[in-house]
Amino acid sequence: MSDITDNLHAMRHSLAHIMATAIMKLWPEAKLGVGPVVENGFYYDIDLGKKKLSDEDFATIEKEMAKVIKADDKFEKSEISIDKAIDWAKQAQQPYKLELLNDLKRAGTTVAKDLDSAELGLEAKSGGKVDKVSFYTNGDFTDLCRGPHVVSTGKVGVFKLMRVSGAYWRGNEKNAQMQRIYGVAFASQKELDQHLKMLEEAKARDHRKLGQELDLFVFSELVGSGLPLFTPRGTTLRDELLGFSEELQRNNGFEKVTIPHITKRELYEKSGHWDKFGGQLFLVKSQESSDQFVLKPMNCPHHIQIYASRPRSYKELPIRYMESTMQYRDEKKGELNGLSRVRSISIDDAHVFCRLDQIEAEFATIMGMIKDMYSVLDMKFRARLSFRDDSDKYLGDPKLWEMAQETIEAVTKKLDVEYFVAEGEAAFYGPKIDIMVTDAIGREWQCATEQLDFVQPQRFGITYTDANGKDQQPVMIHKALLGSFERFLSVYIEHTAGRFPIWLAPEQVRVITINQEDTTVEYAEGFAAKARKLGLRLSIDNSNDTVGKKIRAAELMKVPYTVVIGPEEIKSGKLKPRVRKDMTVLDDSQPASVEDFLSTVAHEAKGRVHKSSF
RNA sequence: GCCGUCGUAGCUCAGUUGGUAGAGCGACUCUUUCGUAAAGAGUAGGUCACCAGUUCGAUUCUGGUCGACGGCUCCA
Numbered sequence: 001m002s003d004i005t006d007n008l009h010a011m012r013h014s015l016a017h018i019m020a021t022a023i024m025k026l027w028p029e030a031k032l033g034v035g036p037v038v039e040n041g042f043y044y045d046i047d048l049g050k051k052k053l054s055d056e057d058f059a060t061i062e063k064e065m066a067k068v069i070k071a072d073d074k075f076e077k078s079e080i081s082i083d084k085a086i087d088w089a090k091q092a093q094q095p096y097k098l099e100l101l102n103d104l105k106r107a108g109t110t111v112a113k114d115l116d117s118a119e120l121g122l123e124a125k126s127g128g129k130v131d132k133v134s135f136y137t138n139g140d141f142t143d144l145c146r147g148p149h150v151v152s153t154g155k156v157g158v159f160k161l162m163r164v165s166g167a168y169w170r171g172n173e174k175n176a177q178m179q180r181i182y183g184v185a186f187a188s189q190k191e192l193d194q195h196l197k198m199l200e201e202a203k204a205r206d207h208r209k210l211g212q213e214l215d216l217f218v219f220s221e222l223v224g225s226g227l228p229l230f231t232p233r234g235t236t237l238r239d240e241l242l243g244f245s246e247e248l249q250r251n252n253g254f255e256k257v258t259i260p261h262i263t264k265r266e267l268y269e270k271s272g273h274w275d276k277f278g279g280q281l282f283l284v285k286s287q288e289s290s291d292q293f294v295l296k297p298m299n300c301p302h303h304i305q306i307y308a309s310r311p312r313s314y315k316e317l318p319i320r321y322m323e324s325t326m327q328y329r330d331e332k333k334g335e336l337n338g339l340s341r342v343r344s345i346s347i348d349d350a351h352v353f354c355r356l357d358q359i360e361a362e363f364a365t366i367m368g369m370i371k372d373m374y375s376v377l378d379m380k381f382r383a384r385l386s387f388r389d390d391s392d393k394y395l396g397d398p399k400l401w402e403m404a405q406e407t408i409e410a411v412t413k414k415l416d417v418e419y420f421v422a423e424g425e426a427a428f429y430g431p432k433i434d435i436m437v438t439d440a441i442g443r444e445w446q447c448a449t450e451q452l453d454f455v456q457p458q459r460f461g462i463t464y465t466d467a468n469g470k471d472q473q474p475v476m477i478h479k480a481l482l483g484s485f486e487r488f489l490s491v492y493i494e495h496t497a498g499r500f501p502i503w504l505a506p507e508q509v510r511v512i513t514i515n516q517e518d519t520t521v522e523y524a525e526g527f528a529a530k531a532r533k534l535g536l537r538l539s540i541d542n543s544n545d546t547v548g549k550k551i552r553a554a555e556l557m558k559v560p561y562t563v564v565i566g567p568e569e570i571k572s573g574k575l576k577p578r579v580r581k582d583m584t585v586l587d588d589s590q591p592a593s594v595e596d597f598l599s600t601v602a603h604e605a606k607g608r609v610h611k612s613s614f
Numbered sequence: 615g616c617c618g619u620c621g622u623a624g625c626u627c628a629g630u631u632g633g634u635a636g637a638g639c640g641a642c643u644c645u646u647u648c649g650u651a652a653a654g655a656g657u658a659g660g661u662c663a664c665c666a667g668u669u670c671g672a673u674u675c676u677g678g679u680c681g682a683c684g685g686c687u688c689c690a
Contacts (some may be wrong), residue, residue, distance in 0.1 A: 053619075165685030166617025172687085177617055180685070208683095212625080221663075221681055277690060298690055332615055335688065428689060451690090478690085515647040544647080552651035564650060578650055 007035055010148045011156045015065075016042040016074065018153055019161075019181060021141040022064035027051060032143070033096045033169055033178050040195055041159065041184035041374060044166050047096070053179050059160040061181070065159075072154030073139040077147065085133045085144065096169060104133065124309030145426045157186035160193045180570075203443050204375050207493035208338040214498050214557060216489075216506075217339065226336040226343035233506035236537065238485050240504050242324055244350040244376070244608065245481050248369045254320040254350050259302040261325065262293040266377075271301040271456055272395065276428060281329045292486035295328035300478060302455075303351045303459045304586070306472075309475060312464040317474060318354035318362055324485075340490040347484050352477040353462070359404070359452065359475060363411040363433070366450045366479045373448070373481045378610040383433040384417040385409055386425035394428055396454040404452045405431045429455035432478075439495040447488055451478040498558050499582050502601065503608040509601065510554040514547055524565045527594060534602035549577065562600060567602055 016035030023030050023046060033045030080088075082105045089098035136145045138153050150156060160183060167180035186192040211217045216234035223229060230238060246256065262284050268274040274281070278299065284293035296302065302320045312319070327345045352362050367383075374381050374604050387405050388394045394401070408431055412419045419433075426432060432451035436444045453476040463471040482488040502508055512527060513520045524540050531538050541550045547564060554562040562578040569575055574591040592600070 054618080135648085163684065164618080168616075177686085182685085218680090225681065273690065280689085329689085332618095332688070334615065334686080341689085404686090429690080483677050512650085514649060517647075520647095546647095546653055547649055549652050550650090554648085555651055563649075566649060568649080576650085590641095 010150045012037040012042040013186050015151045015156050015159050016044045017143055018065050018068045020044050021068050022061050026064055032094055043181050044180040045178040045181050047178045053164045062161055067246045072152045074152045075149035076137045079132045079134045081132055142484050155187055158189050159183050198441050205494040207490040207499045210493050210498040236506040239505055249322050249370055252365050254322040257321045257323055261296055265292045265294045267301045282328050282330050292321045297327055297329045299323045299349050300351050305351050308462050314464050314466045318358050320352045320433050322350035324348050338490055342486045345484045348482050349478050350479050352472045352570040360407050360411055362477055367415050369481055370448045376608050379437050381435045381437045383412050384436050385421045386434050387418055387423050388426045389424035400454050427451055429453045445491045447483040448481050490612055501610045502560050502605045505560050507539055507559050508536050509561045510559045511540045512550045512564045513542040516542055523570050531598050534598055536602055
C-alpha cells in the first residue's frame with residue numbers, strides 16, 4: 001500500500017471510531033460490534049436494541065460526528081493484557097467486544113477468522129499466541145482496536161453517511177441482527193463529489209431501468225421472481241453475443257453439444273454437487289416412475305457422460321464441448337436482483353477434457369478467446385487467480401492443486417495479462433482464473449472464468465488410453481467467456497448505458513417517413529428491403545406523428561442510425577442519416593447514396609466495429 | 615432466508631385523517647401531411663398487488679401471502 005492509500009485507510013477507520021463515539025453519545029446503551037474499512041469508506045455494526053435507525057437519523061449522527069472532529073482529540077494507543085481488556089468490556093457493558101476478547105483469549109490468533117483481524121485489537125505475535133490487545137482512545141471514547149488511526153479526530157477528510165442495513169453479528173445468520181451504518185469517505189471534497197457523481201451515473205445507467213425503457217426484458221409475477229423474460233430486442237442482444245462467443249469457440253476447436261434440462265438427481269450426487277449445493281436445486285417429480293429429477297444447475301456432469309460414452313484415446317484429446325442452454329439455480333429470494341442475479345441462467349459454458357501436459361496450452365487458448373472477446377466488447381479486464389487457502393473445503397490432491405496453480409500463474413504471465421492472486425476464492429474442485437472486467441464508470445465485475453477440475457473426472461472415473469495402453473485420468477477445464485448472459489447483460493447495459501454498438505443494437509436503423517403518402521411509404525419499404533438483404537435489422541416509423549416526435553422516439557430508443565425519408569430523398573436518391581452521437585464510423589454531415597450508406601452500416605455490423613468510449 | 619423500506623392505469627407519479635380515485639406520457643380515434651428531440655382535440659384504460667380480519671362500509675386500519683428495492687449472507 002502506498003502512503004496515500006495507507007492514510008486514506010487510517011482516515012476511514014478513524015471515522016468508524018468517530019461515528020461510534022457520536023452514537024455512544026446519542027444512544028449510550030448502544031452495543032458495539034466491529035467497524036472496519038470497506039471499499040469507499042467504512043461501517044460500524046451496532047446493536048441499538050429497539051431503536052431502528054433510518055436515513056433521518058443520519059443528520060443527527062453527522063452533526064455529532066462533526067463535534068468530535070472539531071474537538072480534534074488525539075487517538076491514543078494503549079496496550080493491556082487480555083484479562084484487563086475483558087474487565088474493561090464487562091465494565092463498559094459491551095457484550096460483543098467481550099465475546100471477541102474471550103474467543104481471543106481461548107484460541108489465540110486463530111480466533112475470529114470470519115472477521116478482519118485488523119479491526120480487532122489483535123496483534124499477531126511471532127509465537128502465534130495473543131497475550132496483549134491494543135486500544136485506541138479519542139476524548140472519552142475507547143475502543144478495542146489495532147488501528148491504524150490518524151493522529152487526531154480532526155484529520156479525517158470528508159465523509160457522508162449513506163445507509164443503514166441489517167447485518168448479522170460475525171456474519172452468521174444465527175447470531176443477533178445488528179444495524180450496519182455505512183459511510184463513504186475521501187481525502188477531499190472533490191473526491192467525495194466524484195464518488196457521489198459516479199453513484200448517480202450508476203443509477204441513471206441501472207440496467208433494470210434501461211431494460212424496461214429499451215424494451216429488452218421483463219418480469220412477470222406469474223412466472224416468478226428471478227426469471228427474466230427476454231423480449232425480441234433483448235433476445236437479439238443475447239443471440240448476437242452468443243453467436244460471437246460460439247464463433248470464437250468454434251474457431252478454437254470447440255464443438256457444440258445438446259443436453260436435456262432435467263436429470264436424475266443421482267448425477268449430481270455422483271458429481272458432488274448434491275452435497276454442496278443440493279439446497280439450491282429445483283426438484284422435478286416424475287409421475288410415471290419413482291425417479292427424482294432435478295433441473296440442471298450446470299452442464300459439466302452431462303458433458304462428462306458424453307465423454308464417458310465410449311473409450312477415449314490420448315490421440316483424440318483435448319475434447320472440447322460447448323453448450324449455452326439455460327440452467328436453474330434456486331437462489332435465495334433476497335439475493336435476486338434484476339438480471340445480475342437470477343434463477344434461470346444461460347452461460348456460454350464449455351468443458352475441455354485434456355491430458356495434464358495439455359493444460360497450459362488449453363488455458364492459453366481460452367485466455368486468447370477472452371482477450372478477443374473483450375477487445376471487441378471494448379472492455380478492459382484483469383485476471384484474478386483464485387487459489388485455495390489452507391481450509392478443508394477443497395477436494396482433491398493438494399499436490400495437484402499446487403502444480404495447477406503454478407501452471408495458471410505461468411500462463412497468465414506469459415500472455416501478458418494483468419493479474420492478482422486471491423487466496424480462498426478457488427472452487428471446491430480446483431483453482432481458477434476469474435476475469436474481472438472494468439466498466440465505463442470504473443466498477444469491476446467478474447465475467448469470464450476458466451477453471452481447472454481434478455475432482456469430477458475422478459468422481460466419474462473417466463479415463464483415456466495412453467500411448468502405452470494404460471488407463472489415465474483426464475483433467476477437466478470449465479470455461480465461460482461472457483459468463484452468465486444475464487449477468488453479463490446487466491454489466492454491459494450499464495457499461496454502454498444502452499448505447500449498443502451496431503453489431504449488437506437490436507434495431508440498427510430506423511426509417512422515419514415524413515408523411516404517410518403512398519410514394520413515401522413505398523420508397524421507405526424499398527429501402528428497408530435492401531437493408532434487410534444486407535442482414536440489417538431495422539424498422540419503419542410511418543405513424544401519424546410529426547417528424548420531430550418520431551426522431552425523439554428513435555433517440556430515446558438509442559437507435560444508432562435514423563434515416564428520414566421524404567420528397568427530397570426520393571428525388572435525389574441520397575440520405576442524410578442521423579447518427580447516434582457516440583458512433584464514430586459514419587459522418588452525418590454529408591449526404592450519402594442509399595447504397596453507400598447501407599453497405600457502410602452492414603460492413604460496420606459485420607466487422608463488429610466498436611467505438612472507444614461510452 | 616434475515617433486517618429495513620415499498621407496492622395506486624402500460625410507464626412516471628399525485629390523492630383518499632375509512633364513504634371504491636386523478637395528472638402527464640403512452641395506446642386508440644379524428645383533424646393535421648409535417649424536414650432531424652414532444653402538432654391539436656377526443657376516447658378508452660384501475661377489484662388502488664393478492665387473501666383474510668375489524669367495520670354499516672376497507673384502496674385507506676390489522677394480519678398473512680406474493681412481488682420490488684437497499685443491505686446481510688451465499689455464489690458450482
